Amino acid sequence: METFLKSNIVEDREQIYSKRVRAGKRTYFFDVRSTRSNDYYLTITESRRHPQGDGFSYEKHKMFLYKEDFDKFVEALKEAVDHVKTELMPEVDFSQFENKAEEVDVVVGESDLKWD
Numbered sequence: 001m002e003t004f005l006k007s008n009i010v011e012d013r014e015q016i017y018s019k020r021v022r023a024g025k026r027t028y029f030f031d032v033r034s035t036r037s038n039d040y041y042l043t044i045t046e047s048r049r050h051p052q053g054d055g056f057s058y059e060k061h062k063m064f065l066y067k068e069d070f071d072k073f074v075e076a077l078k079e080a081v082d083h084v085k086t087e088l089m090p091e092v093d094f095s096q097f098e099n100k101a102e103e104v105d106v107v108v109g110e111s112d113l114k115w116d
Contacts, residue, residue: 007063013031014033014034014039016032016033016034017032018030018031018032019031024048025048025049026046026047026048026049027046027047027049027086028044028045028047029045029047030042030044030045030046031045032043033041039067040067041064041066041067042061042064042065042066043062043065044062044065045060045061045062045063046060046061046062047059047060048060
């Protein structure tokens with residue numbers, strides 16, 4: 001994923017839906033946003049926490065996914081994950097990594113997620 005600086009233009013777009021997945025020091029955000037012309041797109045953000053002094057800093061990587069690429073993206077992701085599971089690591093029980101309910105948050109409408 002490429003790193004993008006979050007612009008004010010993107011910040012001003014309405015957030016319709018958000019899903020947060022916590023994974024150790026990483027958190028993944030799947031946000032559906034709307035454009036000014038009432039179209040929709042998805043942003044996928046990986047946020048990694050790093051110790052800094054008495055607190056933490058966050059490194060963020062963001063992808064923008066547009067509707068015309070949804071099906072191709074999902075299919076390619078599924079194929080890549082299936083390849084790892086069946087061809088490269090068939091001995092691993094991936095069910096041990098399933099998310100617990102408390103690790104996944106879904107927000108519809110405005111989010112209380114804050115970006116510094």
